[in-house]
Amino acid sequence: MIRKELRQRMRERRGWLLPSLYLVVLGAVVTFAYFLTTTERGATGIQGSTVGVVLFLTLAYSQLALLLMLVPIFSAGSITIEKEQRTLASLLTSLLTSGQIWWGKFVSSLLFVLLLLVTSLPVLSMAFAFGGIGPWEVFSATLTTIIILACMSAIGLYCSSAFQRSVHATAVSYATVVAISVVTAIAFFVRLTMYESAHRQATVGHSWYDIPLSIRAPMYVNPFFFLTASFAPPKQLYPAWSTCACVFITLGALAIVLTLRNLRRRAEV
Amino acid sequence: MIDVEQMSKSFDGTRALDGFTLHVGTGELFGLVGPNGAGKTTLMKVLSTLLPMDSGTAQIDGLNVNGQAREIKRRIGYLPDQPGVYQDMSVREFLEFFADAFQLTGARQRAAVERALERSSLTDRSRNSVEQLSFGMKQRLVLAKTLLHDPKVLLLDEPATGLDPLARIELREQLKQLQAEGITMLISSHILSDLEDICTQIALIGSGRNATDAEGRSVLQLRAPQAPVRIYEIDVLGDSAPAVAVVNSTAGARTLETSAGRLVVEIAGADEQVAALLRTLVVGGVNILRFDHRTLGLEERYRMVFREGRP
Numbered sequence: 001m002i003r004k005e006l007r008q009r010m011r012e013r014r015g016w017l018l019p020s021l022y023l024v025v026l027g028a029v030v031t032f033a034y035f036l037t038t039t040e041r042g043a044t045g046i047q048g049s050t051v052g053v054v055l056f057l058t059l060a061y062s063q064l065a066l067l068l069m070l071v072p073i074f075s076a077g078s079i080t081i082e083k084e085q086r087t088l089a090s091l092l093t094s095l096l097t098s099g100q101i102w103w104g105k106f107v108s109s110l111l112f113v114l115l116l117l118v119t120s121l122p123v124l125s126m127a128f129a130f131g132g133i134g135p136w137e138v139f140s141a142t143l144t145t146i147i148i149l150a151c152m153s154a155i156g157l158y159c160s161s162a163f164q165r166s167v168h169a170t171a172v173s174y175a176t177v178v179a180i181s182v183v184t185a186i187a188f189f190v191r192l193t194m195y196e197s198a199h200r201q202a203t204v205g206h207s208w209y210d211i212p213l214s215i216r217a218p219m220y221v222n223p224f225f226f227l228t229a230s231f232a233p234p235k236q237l238y239p240a241w242s243t244c245a246c247v248f249i250t251l252g253a254l255a256i257v258l259t260l261r262n263l264r265r266r267a268e269v
Numbered sequence: 270m271i272d273v274e275q276m277s278k279s280f281d282g283t284r285a286l287d288g289f290t291l292h293v294g295t296g297e298l299f300g301l302v303g304p305n306g307a308g309k310t311t312l313m314k315v316l317s318t319l320l321p322m323d324s325g326t327a328q329i330d331g332l333n334v335n336g337q338a339r340e341i342k343r344r345i346g347y348l349p350d351q352p353g354v355y356q357d358m359s360v361r362e363f364l365e366f367f368a369d370a371f372q373l374t375g376a377r378q379r380a381a382v383e384r385a386l387e388r389s390s391l392t393d394r395s396r397n398s399v400e401q402l403s404f405g406m407k408q409r410l411v412l413a414k415t416l417l418h419d420p421k422v423l424l425l426d427e428p429a430t431g432l433d434p435l436a437r438i439e440l441r442e443q444l445k446q447l448q449a450e451g452i453t454m455l456i457s458s459h460i461l462s463d464l465e466d467i468c469t470q471i472a473l474i475g476s477g478r479n480a481t482d483a484e485g486r487s488v489l490q491l492r493a494p495q496a497p498v499r500i501y502e503i504d505v506l507g508d509s510a511p512a513v514a515v516v517n518s519t520a521g522a523r524t525l526e527t528s529a530g531r532l533v534v535e536i537a538g539a540d541e542q543v544a545a546l547l548r549t550l551v552v553g554g555v556n557i558l559r560f561d562h563r564t565l566g567l568e569e570r571y572r573m574v575f576r577e578g579r580p
Contacts, residue, residue, distance in 0.1 A: 004355075004366050011357050086353030090414070093317050093347045094370035095339065 001096065001104025002111075005078075009112055014073070022066055022116050026059065026123050033058035034126075049132025056127040057231070060141045063120055064227055067113055067149055068181060072173035074109040075156025077166035079263075084166060098263035102157065102256065110153045117145065137231065140241075144230040147245055148223045151252035152177065158255040161262035184218035185225075191215045208240060220247045270295045270422060270453040271316065276325035277477075278311055285311040287477035288325065293455055298448045300464035300491075301457040302567075303474035304575050309457040310350055312474070313426040316455070317347035329422055343371075346415035350426040350457075354407050356400040360391050363399055364414060371418035381417050388443070389413035405436035412443070423447065423454040429463055441467050465491060465567040473574055482574050489570060499536040499543065500525070500563045506556035515553040522546050525573065533563070 009015055037054045079101075082088035091101055127133055156173045163169040192215055208216070219225040226244035271293035278286040286308045293299040301309050314320040316327060318338040327334040330344050355363055364385050368378040386392040389409040394402065402410065408428070415423065425444075429437050437460070444454060444467055458464050464471055471489045473480035479487035505512045509527055516522050516534050521542050526533035536542050547560055 001370075004358075007362075008355065008357055082353075085355070086349065086351050087355060088353075089317075089319060089347070089349045090352065090367070090411075091370065092319060093342055093345070094367060095342055095372050096370045 001100055002107050005104050005108030006111065009074070009108060018070060018073070019116055019119055022070070023119055023123070025066060026062060026120055029062045030055055030059055030123055030126060047132075048130045052127050052130030052132035055130060056124070056133045056137065056141075059120070059124055059127060060145070060227060060231075061224065063117070064145055064148065064223060067116060067145065068152060068177050068223060070116065071109075071113055071149055071152040072156050072159075072170050072177065074112050075105075075153040076159050076169040076173040078105040078109055078157055079160035079259075080163055080166040080169045083164055092263070098260050101263060102259055105157055105160075106153055106256075109156070110150055113149050113153070114146070117142070117149075140230040141227065144227050144241070144245075147248050148226060151248040151255070152223075154252040154255035154259070158259045158262075161259045180221045181223055184222040187218045188215065188222075220244050221251070223248075270297070270330055271299075271455060272326075272328045273312070273316070274326045276312070276315065276327055277323045278308075278315060278320065279323055284477050286315070286322070286325075289474060289477060290479055291472055293453060295453055296448065296451050297469050298444065298454045298456070298467055300468035300471035301455060301474060302459075302461065302464065302471055302571055303457075303480060307474045307480075308477040309474060310426055311477075313347070313349075313424050313455075313457060317345060317424050318342060319347075343418065344420055345422045345424055346418070346420035348412060348415050348423070348425045348428055350430065352408070352411040354399045354411060356398070358399055359396055360386070360399060360402070360410060361395040363410065364417065367414045368417050373418060381419075385413035385417055388416060405432055405439075408432060408436065408440070409443075412440075416447075421453060423452055423456075425454060425456040425458075427458055428456060429458055429460050437463060461567045461571055471567065473571075475575060480574055482570055489567070491567070499538070501534045501536060501543070502559065502561045502563050503532045503534055503550070503557060504559035505530055505532070506558055511553065512550060512555045512557075515550050515555060516546065519546050519549055530558075 033055055034051065037051055079088070082091060092098075124138070152173075155176055156169070159169040159172045159176070160166075163172065192211065195212065195215055220240070220243050226241070226248065229238075229241035229244055232238075232241075271291065273289060273291040275288045275290060276286050277284065277288055289308065289312060291301075291312075301312070303309055311320065315322045316329065316334060318334060318341050321335055329341055332340050332344070334341055355366070358366065361382060364382045365378065368381050373381050383392075386395050389406070389412065391402075391406060391410060391413070394406070399407065399410065408431075412428065428444075429440055432440060441463055444456070448454060448467075456464065456468065468491055471491060473482070473487055473489070481487045482489070503512060503516075507530070509530055509532055512532055513524050513527055516524050516532065521537040523535050524532055525535050534546070536546060543562075547557075550557060550560075
């Protein structure tokens with residue numbers, strides 16, 4: 001199943017077009033960040049490690065944003081395409097189990113996104129050249145990005161199993177990406193502002209944990225906050241990272257259960 | 270080989286199958302006919318384990334369809350009403366993928382794929398993209414894919430839809446060949462002439478139930494000898510209305526069709542009833558030009574069952 005999926009993906013035009021575009025955009029963003037940093041601070045007074053950190057952070061956030069935009073393309077159409085080309089009935093009446101079908105689709109869509117992650121390594125090496133970034137930062141940021149992408153792939157596959165048409169599944173997947181990335185951030189900042197103006201206390205903002213949990217809660221499903229948590233020193237933000245990881249893994253697991261249920265129902269085949 | 274008892278299946282309150290019963294013997298080529306929405310595709314999907322039934326029982330080769338789905342899948346080959354293909358694969362890749370899906374590996378897989386290529390007459394095109402095949406070739410490929418794991422039972426849902434006449438003839442020949450190899454087949458189709466040519470028996474389905482003909486049969490025997498169907502064509506001189514009145518007033522007889530100077534009459538019972546009707550018509554003053562027994566084709570029998578709304 002995985003071999004078939006990967007073979008089909010690599011034969012599509014987007015198999016080479018998307019990685020190319022991805023690298024071009026990522027390269028452009030990092031180059032822009034480099035010139036912005038060096039121009040602002042002046043060519044003489046700048047520390048190499050500062051440039052390295054700026055480039056690394058720019059790369060990590062840009063990469064996450066781009067991959068979040070690409071995940072629905074690979075996952076949300078994965079099962080609906082079988083429905084559209086009427087091959088799902090043949091798969092379900094073969095000896096492949098629903099779990100094997102899901103696993104094949106999941107691994108192939110995730111592997112393709114991971115391929116993009118790997119192709120960005122040369123761009124990442126630019127940040128290394130300036131220093132200021134250690135292996136731990138790279139590891140934690142990469143691990144966090146992979147958890148987020150795996151969860152979003154699982155959600156995309158759920159959408160794919162729930163809808164008949166790829167266009168609908170992809171639209172709902174994108175809506176989910178926007179909801180967790182943008183809507184949660186807006187909800188957080190609006191409620192924080194309201195809370196601060198109501199209390200007018202200096203304590204708010206000193207520490208993440210001084211903010212009431214009811215206000216913080218939406219940010220635990222925000223992928224950019226999750227990534228931010230991975231950069232913080234372990235003692236300071238480690239609990240937040242763990243909470244985010246639990247939330248994303250739970251969301252992903254829920255999506256898996258619902259997808260398998262949809263595949264086993266089979267009524268829409 | 271296929272035993273269905275009182276099968277029911279509903280979708281959102283609509284009964285697609287309503288106590289349908291069917292028995293298909295080993296090695297039979299069994300047809301299933303009925304109008305659109307009669308429940309044929311639902312029956313096929315339940316038998317192929319794609320849908321669970323609400324009530325009733327269904328067994329294939331002695332295995333319960335609901336409870337032993339995996340074993341059932343080893344024994345059946347299911348061809349959906351609109352089978353799909355992976356356009357971007359080559360013919361061989363397509364067959365190899367499904368051979369993998371049926372857990373055929375190594376030498377068994379190679380042998381199964383070669384046999385499938387021969388069966389579908391696509392050996393020369395094995396490296397071609399599936400996209401390049403004609404509709405008929407794709408249908409042959411999908412049928413060959415369905416046979417990869419040597420199923421004992423084939424469930425074919427409208428296999429001839431969209432095929433040109435030559436491809437239909439080839440399909441009929443292929444199905445006859447498969448029957449000769451001992452494979453049991455259940456075929457639903459709207460192309461009655463095809464079914465008439467290849468099937469041994471045909472089950473009638475309407476509104477999810479067993480439909481019956483005028484003689485109360487829900488399964489029509491096509492190959493085995495059967496009781497004569499007592500349909501007569503009567504040509505009369507002049508107006509046919511008096512003849513219609515006589516026929517309809519005779520016990521066991523009724524008019525099926527009337528046109529200028531011609532009646533099609535159904536007579537229930539033995540030869541005595543036919544003779545009695547003829548005598549009554551003559552005594553009643555009807556000038557008979559022709560009184561002829563007619564053997565009904567499947568198409569006509571189908572029309573009689575379903576046009577008259579007799580589920």
